[in-house]
Amino acid sequence: MTPSKPLPAGPGVTPLGRRLLGRWWRRQSPARQDRFATLAPLVSVMLFLAAIISAFWYLRNEEIDREAEAVKRDTEIAQQQIRLRLIENQEQLVRMAREIVTRELEAPNFLAQAARFTADRPEILQLSWIGADRKVRARQSAFSERELPPPPKPAPTRFSSRSAQQAAAASAAEAAALAAAAASRPSEADWAFIAARDVRQPIYSRPFKDPAGTMVFELHVPLLDRGSFSGALVVEYSIDVLLRHFVPAEVTNRHAIAVIDERERVIASSVTPMPGPARAPALFNDVPLAPAANGLILRGSGYRTSVGLIGNTLFWMVVALSVLTVWMLLGTWRHMRRRSQIQGALVAETNFRRAMENSMLTGMRAMDLEGRVSYVNPAFCAMTGFTENELIGRLPPYPYWPHDRIEENSRLLQQELQGRSPAGGIEVKVMRKNGTLFDARMYVSPLVDARGHQTGWMTSMTNITEAKRIRDQLSASHERFTTVLEGLDAAVSVLSVQQGELLFANRSYRLWFGADARGHGLLASGAGPAVPFIAEPDDAVDGLSGLPTQELTSIGTNPREVYAHPLDKWFDVRSRYLQWTDGRLAQMLIATDITARRRAEEQASAQAEKAQVSSRLITMGEMASSVAHELNQPLTAITNYCSGMISRVKAETIQQGDLVAALEKTARQAERAGQIIHRIRAFVKKSEPQRQPAHAKDIVEDAVELASIELRRRNVAIHHYVAQRLPVLKCDPILVEQVLLNLLKNAAEAIDSAKLPAARRHIELRVIPRHTPEEGGVIEFSVTDMGPGLPEEVINRLYEAFFSTKAEGMGIGLSLCRSIVESHRGRIKAQNLYNGSSVAGCRFAFTLPVETSARHEETTLPPPPLNSRRTTVAPDADAPPAANTTP
Structure with a gap:
């Protein structure tokens, strides 16, 4: 048994306390005395170590409090500078909005004032004037007037902000959640615009990336015109420029200032991120950035500049000796506890693996x-x-x-x-x-x-x-799709726009053009193979030269007819852009062989031309008696003049002047007969349709002169009016003259068959310019008669081939008229004229397209003046022909 040891007396123990303590010590057993003797140094060391650590902790906390106060002060200074700048800009924008609402500032002046406003404000990327319908009325971009100043060099500091690698290492779950949240709500700019419209106050938007990838936020200042919302002034701020230009240099020299969003992501920082894992700041202070809450937070970060006030060797030696003593005393306890922990970890690991396998x-x-x-x-x-x-x-x-x-x-x-x-x-x-x-x-x-x-x-x-069922279904679907494409008579091909590579071609394409891209280029350009796109090696260059891929893929098909000379075939080509399976922009062509249809159209055109000539011959055949009567009059006059001159010459009673006058009259009658024969031959002459510049006035005069023969025979008068300064037509004048002659002849027959009185036996022919939204600029030819009109069922079938209301009619006149007008890209229509509920006549009108000037774009014209109307009165059938007179 260990002998009892006297309890050492400390300097702070009084004699009475020493006696009491000695008495307590002597009453303890030797084992307990040994235990206390063993634990006493440990307790002493622990108490000493606790005192040292407490002092160190107190001094360290005081240092941290001072540094935290400095971080808070610098953060508030930076916030004050930025907010003063934003409030100043907001006040300027409110005054500008007031000038816009009061009409003191129009768009040109707005651009000039906006240029001055943004010239000395590098934080503003652009200033826009937006209407209530979200359309931009004027926009001033900072890049159009000046370039942004180069970013200043970062303040020298020993610390780095959060690195770009750490900011880019966000989890996939968070990215998916953010994408879903962004898809479920409108964009930040739209939200700010709607909020400014609803609350009638300036609104700051949440941060977002502009098309250049710069983090910005917008200020929407509403335009209130008499209490109603008429638009907004939108200012786009660069967060990085705000931080670099309006945070004092002495602040950034002491602490790191950064702008973060609601999700603790660093948007801009006053220090440059360093590679490697970022060191978390020991101290930071957060304050809102903008005057109104928009999710942006200004964070000041600081780091402790020392490891502690107590850093001498003696302190660490005391700590080391104390730790060594504690470690030696607790070695056995640690060993047993470690064995217990290992056994528990083994059981936990077994249970974890079992739970994982079971779930x-x-x-x-x-x-x-x-x-x-x-x-x-x-x-x-x-x-x-x-x-x-x-x-x-x-x-x-x-x-x-x-x-x-x-x-x-x-x-x-x-x-x-x-x-x-x-x-x-x-x-x-x-x-x-x-x-x-x-x-x-x-x-x-x-x-x-x-x-x-x-x-x-x-x-x-x-x-x-x-999974196998879905795979089999996809395989069967692909096989069906391929079978359908391979079975098409049309050539289907897909070409990569960037590389010029043929991505797909069906059987018809391979049969006609082979397996290369030259056939695609031939069909796409109509002349030769398309030039493949060569991508730039620089990633910063847009591979499509700025082409909007989404807009290209949304464009519909563009049908064209292309002639493939090597195959001697015509193809109807439809093309469109699409996004290929690997994301590349591609062009798809569907080419259908229309050679047989083109040949049929050519044959139909030839048959239509023959039908037009036949129609003219039929028309002249119907007018044969009238033409013979028309020619009989000048021939009879020539015979009478010649007989009179012969008689007077034999009687030697004619003077030279009378003889010359009689010969001149004979020559005029012969010339008149020749002109009639020439016009009839020109009208019935078979020729190819020729599009040439023609004047409407000349076409009308020729048609009226030919029709006047038939009109005089039927005792029908014609009134025609041609507007002045009409544009030149691009047409076949003979075909247009045939349409007019057919309409005039039909009107005369309708009047004559109805046995109308002389007051209603006249036809009106008008030629005027018109402009309609459907056809644009056209010249309208209208023929109006005072006949009995047409039944509704006849109007619906009027242009059918071989349909006629006349017993001896062939039913091809109006059908040919419609074909001729539509071949000139015009329209023809017929309508009855009513006087109350009774039919007062019928009006046929057709239009021919022209490029009219602005003075001819009115849709209706007033009645022509009297001095511009030409009237032809049809005399009796037996009277000599009368010339056109102008009353």
């Missing part, structure tokens, strides 16, 4: 080297329907093997036991306990013990029934 959907099966099942997880039992007791300890054949696949599964098992299973897994059929089958894929890996010896195999099984 996963993949079936797990373990077996030894002989193929005996030693372990299955609940997912494997759920897949097969067998319990764990029914599977563990079983040798092949296993109960989940289909009866008709035992040999195949035995072969696969031997391959698995020999370690020759493919890395991509084995696809097998598995039978459930109820007899149903499903497709599964198994992956095999070896089981190795702690000594590195293989003890068996671990197999994971996944149910792929649904």
Whole structure:
């Protein structure tokens, strides 16, 4: 037994206290005295170490408080500078908005004032005037007047802000959540515009990236015109420029100032990010950036500049000796506790792995080297329907093997036991306990013990029934799609715009053009192969030269007819841009062989031309008696003049002057007869349709002169008016004259067949310019008669071939008229004229397109003056022909 040791007296112990303490010590047993003697140094060391640490902690906290106060002060100074700048700009914008509302500032003046406003404000990227309909009325961009000043060099500091690598290492779940949230709400600019419109106050938007990738936010100042919202002034601020220009240099020299958003992401910082893991700031202070809350936070960060006030060797020696003493006393306790912790960790790890295996959907099966099942997880039992007791300890054949696949599964098992299973897994059929089958894929890996010896195999099984069904459906769908495209008579090809590579071509394309891209280029350009696009090596250059890919892919088909000279074929080509499966911009062409249709159209055009000539011959045949009567009058006059001159010459009673006058009259009558024959021959002459410049006045005069023969025979008068300064027509004058003659002849026949009185036996022909939204600038020819009109059922069938209301009619006149007018890209229509509820006549009108000037764009014209109307009065059939007179 250890002898009792006297208790040492300390300098602070009084004699009475020393006696009491000695008495207590002597009453203790030697074992307890030893225990106390062992623990006393430990307690002393611990108390001493606690005192040292407490003093150090107190001094360190005072230092941290001073540094935190400095960070807070510098952050508030930076906030004050930025907010003063924003408030000053806001006041200027409110005054500018007031001038816009009061009409003191128009768009040109606004641009000049906006240029002055943004000239000395580098933080403003652009200033826009937006109407209530979100359309931009004027916009001043800072880049149009000046370039932004280069960013100043970062203030010298020993610390780095959060690195770009750490900011870019956000988790995939957070990125997906942010994308979903951005998709479910309007853009930040739209939100700010709507908020400014609703609250009638300036609104700061949340930060967002502009098209150049710069983090900005916008200030929307509403334009209130008599209380109503008429638009907004929108200012776009660069967050980085605000931070660099309006945070004092002495602040950035002391602390790091950064702008962060609501998700703690660094948008801009006064220090340059350094590579490697970022050092988290020890001190920081957050204040809002903008005058109104928009999610931006100004954060000042600081770091402790010393490791502590107590850093001498003596302190650390005392700490080291104290720790060493404590470590030696607690060594045994640590050892026992470590063994307990290891045992608990082993149990926790086992339970964790067991829980993980039981919760996963993949079936797990373990077996030894002989193929005996030693372990299955609940997912494997759920897949097969067998319990764990029914599977563990079983040798092949296993109960989940289909009866008709035992040999195949035995072969696969031997391959698995020999370690020759493919890395991509084995696809097998598995039978459930109820007899149903499903497709599964198994992956095999070896089981190795702690000594590195293989003890068996671990197999994971996944149910792929649904995946295989979807894969089969996709394969069948692709096969059907390919079969349809290969069976088309049209050539289908897809060409990459960037590389000029032929991405797809069906059987018809390969049959006609081969397997290269030259046929695609021939169809796309109509002249030769398309020039492939060569991408620039610099990533900063836009590969599509700024082409809007989304706009290109949304454009519909553009049909064209292309002649392929090597094949002697015509193709109807439809093209459109699309996004290929790998994201590349591609052009798809669908070319249909229309050679047979073009040849049929050419034959139909030739037949129509022959029908036009036949129609003119039929018209002149119907007018033959009138033409003969018209020619009889000048011939009779010539005969009379010649007989009179012969008689007077024989009687020698004629003077030279009378003879010359009689010969001149005879010559005029002969010239008149020749002109009639010339016009009839020109009208019925077979010729190719020729588009040439023609004047409407000349066409009308020729048609009226030809029609006057028939009109005089039927005792019908014609009044025609041609507007002055009409534009030149690009047409075939003979065909247009044929349309007019047919309409005039039909009107005369309608009047004559109705036995109308003389007051209603007249036709009005008007030629005036018009402008309509559907046709644009046109010249309208209208023929109006005072006849009985047309029944509604006749109007609906008027232009059908071989349909006629006349007993002797052939029904091809109006059909040809419609074909002629539509071949000139015009329109023809017929309508009845009413006087109350009774029909007062009929009006046929057709239009021919022209490029009219602004003075001819009115839709209606006033009645022509009297001095511009020409009237032809049809005399009696037996009277000599009368010339056109102008009253």
